[in-house]
Every structure is written in structure tokens, then in C-alpha cells.
Amino acid sequence: MGKVTMTVNGRQMTAEAEGRTLLSTWLREGLGLTGTHVGCDTSQCGACVVHVDGQPVKSCTALAMDLDGAEVRTIEGMANADGSLSAIQQAFQDHHGLQCGFCTPGMVMAAAALLKENPKPTEAEVRHYLEGNICRCTGYHNIVKAVLAASGQDVSGLGIAAE
Amino acid sequence: MYDFDFVKPGSIDGAVKALAAEDAIPLAGGQTLLPSMKQRLNAPSVMVSLRGIPELQGVCRDGDVLVVGAATTHARVATEAAAEYPGLAALAGQIGDPAVRAMGTIGGSLANNDPSACYPAGVLGSGATIVTNAREIAADDFFDGMFATALEEGEIITSVRFPIPQKAAYAKFHQPASRFALAAAFVARFAGTVRVAITGASEGGVFRWTEAEAALKESFTPEALSGLTLPAEGMIGDLHGTPDYRAHLAAVMTRRAVAAAG
Numbered sequence: 373m374g375k376v377t378m379t380v381n382g383r384q385m386t387a388e389a390e391g392r393t394l395l396s397t398w399l400r401e402g403l404g405l406t407g408t409h410v411g412c413d414t415s416q417c418g419a420c421v422v423h424v425d426g427q428p429v430k431s432c433t434a435l436a437m438d439l440d441g442a443e444v445r446t447i448e449g450m451a452n453a454d455g456s457l458s459a460i461q462q463a464f465q466d467h468h469g470l471q472c473g474f475c476t477p478g479m480v481m482a483a484a485a486l487l488k489e490n491p492k493p494t495e496a497e498v499r500h501y502l503e504g505n506i507c508r509c510t511g512y513h514n515i516v517k518a519v520l521a522a523s524g525q526d527v528s529g530l531g532i533a534a535e
Numbered sequence: 536m537y538d539f540d541f542v543k544p545g546s547i548d549g550a551v552k553a554l555a556a557e558d559a560i561p562l563a564g565g566q567t568l569l570p571s572m573k574q575r576l577n578a579p580s581v582m583v584s585l586r587g588i589p590e591l592q593g594v595c596r597d598g599d600v601l602v603v604g605a606a607t608t609h610a611r612v613a614t615e616a617a618a619e620y621p622g623l624a625a626l627a628g629q630i631g632d633p634a635v636r637a638m639g640t641i642g643g644s645l646a647n648n649d650p651s652a653c654y655p656a657g658v659l660g661s662g663a664t665i666v667t668n669a670r671e672i673a674a675d676d677f678f679d680g681m682f683a684t685a686l687e688e689g690e691i692i693t694s695v696r697f698p699i700p701q702k703a704a705y706a707k708f709h710q711p712a713s714r715f716a717l718a719a720a721f722v723a724r725f726a727g728t729v730r731v732a733i734t735g736a737s738e739g740g741v742f743r744w745t746e747a748e749a750a751l752k753e754s755f756t757p758e759a760l761s762g763l764t765l766p767a768e769g770m771i772g773d774l775h776g777t778p779d780y781r782a783h784l785a786a787v788m789t790r791r792a793v794a795a796a797g
């Protein structure tokens with residue numbers, strides 16, 4: 373057992389960790405930040421994606437102790453300062469980019485990482501970037517549409533999927 | 536996952552010392568090791584993180600050679616090698632997904648030597664040299680069959696030295712669920728020689744297709760490979776593809792890699 377400290381959503385946070393404590397466990401059980409979901413726990417589904425030092429990382433496949441001192445952003449840190457939804461979150465709501473919502477935290481974090489790297493992606497680039505994020509509900513179409521809309525692009529011509 | 540002691544040395548020497556403990560193993564990006572520990576296929580007593588060692592990080596040019604630190608992530612190679620060795624950068628950019636590329640490292644990929652992994656093809660196809668804390672190992676002597684390498688216990692890869700070819704390309708057919716290679720070919724043309732490495736296909740792991748190398752040395756065109764086939768014997772057969780299918784696919788990927796290299 374030892375103490376691990378990270379800057380999480382802009383605030384310094386400390387909680388206990390064993391060697392084997394995963395970042396996902398540390399966030400959820402150590403800090404009570406349960407917005408980060410654990411789907412597969414085998415680095416396949418992307419539900420647990422958070423940002424570590426600005427990069428998307430599957431938090432189920434990283435050790436908390438290894439990331440001592442890191443800067444982490446989770447879904448809880450995505451809303452605007454006044455509490456309103458960020459552009460990406462709002463676009464997911466507007467374009468029906470979620471159904472059960474289980475994959476959504478990981479999708480939003482992955483999408484945010486994409487838009488930081490590539491502010492105006494094409495539809496193909498969005499689909500390609502989200503390869504590691506699995507959704508069992510939406511069929512992806514409206515997720516892709518939400519990400520494109522969040523990037524400020526016109527999505528009115530994009531297919532007929534229910535909204 | 537069983538618990539273990541976690542240490543994070545700041546130097547290669549510190550890591551080598553820590554690895555002398557019984558059942559100690561190195562941890563790089565964890566993208567292969569942590570899932571295998573969750574399945575209890577691996578239960579080390581000490582995990583030695585390589586993420587705190589500056590000497591193992593980064594991409595730099597040394598004359599005709601591109602040197603990649605062993606703990607450099609796939610994402611960094613994809614961007615930082617793009618100007619010097621675009622074929623290698625493109626290979627790194629096709630590994631897994633963005634989150635895997637942000638953590639996974641070249642050293643971890645080579646030490647693991649998954650028969651469907653991408654880097655083994657880039658390293659063998661480039662004729663690179665694997666540098667460890669103890670010695671230098673030519674790619675031709677490093678890969679030792681599925682999940683096996685020439686590394687000794689406690690030996691760590693510190694960097695990989697890639698001779699930069701005139702032209703090179705990687706053509707990968709993704710296995711759509713795992714995103715590893717169902718079959719893939721890395722082709723590199725140097726002054727006077729051509730190297731072709733195939734991954735994803737053989738039960739023996741990555742291998743050089745020497746007949747294709749000889750044909751491409753005469754004429755570096757996809758047509759030079761027409762009529763050349765790989766034997767299905769010894770190819771992987773699983774629910775994703777039969778040995779015949781993989782043998783055929785590997786040849787198709789080789790032609791595509793040559794066409795892409797131009």
C-alpha cells in the first residue's frame with residue numbers, strides 16, 4: 373500500500389493504492405469518480421478511457437502507482453465551468469449519440485482527444501479514431517454525427533438515423 | 536490480478552538491479568502485460584516500471600540510422616519518425632487504437648513477439664538491431680518463434696537501431712476484432728538489397744520471405760511477385776482464417792506493400 377497523488381480535473385487528489393490498483397479502480401473506488409466506466413476490463417471496449425497528460429488512455433490497463441504525479445481528466449471534468457455541458461457532451465445529447473449511456477464517458481473522452489489533435493475531422497477520420505471504443509446500442513452513426521457536429525461542421529446532410 | 540511490489544527506477548542500471556529480484560519483470564506500456572496478469576497467465580512478485588527512465592525515451596537520428604528508445608510509445612513513433620522513416624511511422628500509427636498507441640511501446644512489443652504484432656515485421660524487414668543493457672542483437676537472431684525471443688531473463692531492450700531504407704511500406708490486413716494483423720507485410724528497399732518480413736501468418740511468428748526478396752531485388756514492382764506463393768504448411772489456422780487463406784493473404788499484402796512503397 374502507498375499513497376498516490378494526481379491532478380484530477382484540475383485538483384490535486386490523493387488516495388491509497390496497492391501495486392496492482394488500476395487507474396480505473398483508483399478513480400472509482402479511491403476518489404469516488406464513478407463516471408469512468410469499466411466495461412470489458414480487458415483493454416478492448418474503451419468505456420474506461422480518460423486523459424493522462426493529455427492523451428487518451430484505457431484506465432483499466434494502467435497502474436495507479438505508475439501514474440503518480442500525472443495530470444488526469446475524466447468525464448466529471450468535461451462540463452464547462454458554469455456546469456453546462458461542453459460542446460461535445462451537448463452534441464451527444466442533441467444528436468442522440470447515446471442510448472444506455474454505458475460507453476458514453478469513454479466515447480466523449482476519446483472524441484475530445486480526437487478534436488484536440490484534429491479539430492475538423494472527416495467522417496472517416498472520426499470512425500477510424502473511435503475504433504477502440506465499442507458501443508452496443510447506437511450503431512455508431514449518431515456518435516459519429518455528434519462528434520462532427522461538436523467540431524462545428526454541418527451534419528444536416530448526414531443520413532437519416534433517428535434523432 | 537495478484538498483488539506485487541511496484542518499483543519505478545530512474546535509470547537503466549536501477550532497472551537492471553531491480554530485475555535481479557526473484558520473479559521480477561519489466562512493465563512498459565502494460566497493454567499486453569496487464570491483461571495477461573488479470574488472466575493470471577503471469578504473476579510476478581515485482582513489477583519494474585520502465586516509464587521513469589529518460590534514456591529509454593524518444594526518436595533520434597544517428598547518421599544513416601534511426602534510433603528509437605525502447606519505452607517510446609507507438610503514438611510518438613507515428614509522429615516523430617514520420618520525417619526520417621515514414622514507412623515505420625505509418626506502421627506504428629496502425630497499431631491497435633489511439634489509447635493503445637498512447638501507452639504501448641516498441642520494447643514491449645518486441646519482447647512479447649506476438650505472432651500477429653506489427654513491430655516485429657518492421658524490425659525484421661528493416662534489418663534493425665535490438666540493443667539491450669548487455670549486447671546488440673541483429674533482428675535476424677532476435678525472433679525465436681511465437682512469443683519467444685533471444686532475450687535472457689532480466690535483460691532489457693534499451694533501444695532499436697533502424698537502418699533507413701530508400702523506400703519502405705507496411706501493408707496490414709486488420710483482424711477486425713483484435714485489430715492485430717490477420718496477415719501483414721513490411722517491405723524495405725535498400726541500395727542493393729530488399730527485405731520482406733511477414734507477420735500474422737506463420738505458426739513460427741514473423742519470418743522473412745526470401746523468394747520475394749530475390750524477385751524484388753531484380754525488379755521492385757508488384758508484378759515481379761506474380762506467380763510467387765507461400766506454402767500453407769505451418770501457417771496459422773483459426774476461426775479468422777485457414778492456413779491457405781493466410782498464405783494467400785500474406786502474398787497479397789506483400790504486393791500491396793511494394794505498390795505503396797512506390
Ligand SMILES: Cc1cc2nc3c(=O)[nH]c(=O)nc-3n(C[C@H](O)[C@H](O)[C@H](O)COP(=O)(O)OP(=O)(O)OC[C@H]3O[C@@H](n4cnc5c(N)ncnc54)[C@H](O)[C@@H]3O)c2cc1C
Pocket residue numbers: 414415416560561562563564565566567568569585605606629630631632635638639640641642643644646647649651652653654686690691692693713714715716
Ligand atoms: C486493443 C489492443 C489492440 C492492439 N493492437 C495491436 C496491433 O494491431 N498490432 C500490434 O503490434 N500490437 C497491438 N497491440 C499490442 C500493443 O502494441 C502492446 O503495446 C505491445 O504488444 C506491448 O507493449 P507494451 O509497452 O504495452 O508492453 P507491456 O505490456 O508492458 O509488456 C509486454 C512484455 O514485454 C516485456 N517488456 C516490456 N518492455 C521491455 C523492455 N524494454 N525490455 C524487455 N522486456 C520488456 C514485459 O515484461 C512483458 O513481458 C494491441 C493491444 C491492445 C490492448
Ligand code: FES
Pocket residue numbers: 409410411412413414415416417418419420421430431432433
Ligand atoms: S473497461 Fe477498459 S477498455 Fe474496456
Ligand code: FES
Pocket residue numbers: 469470471472473474475476506507508509510
Ligand atoms: S449507448 Fe449503450 S453501449 Fe453505447
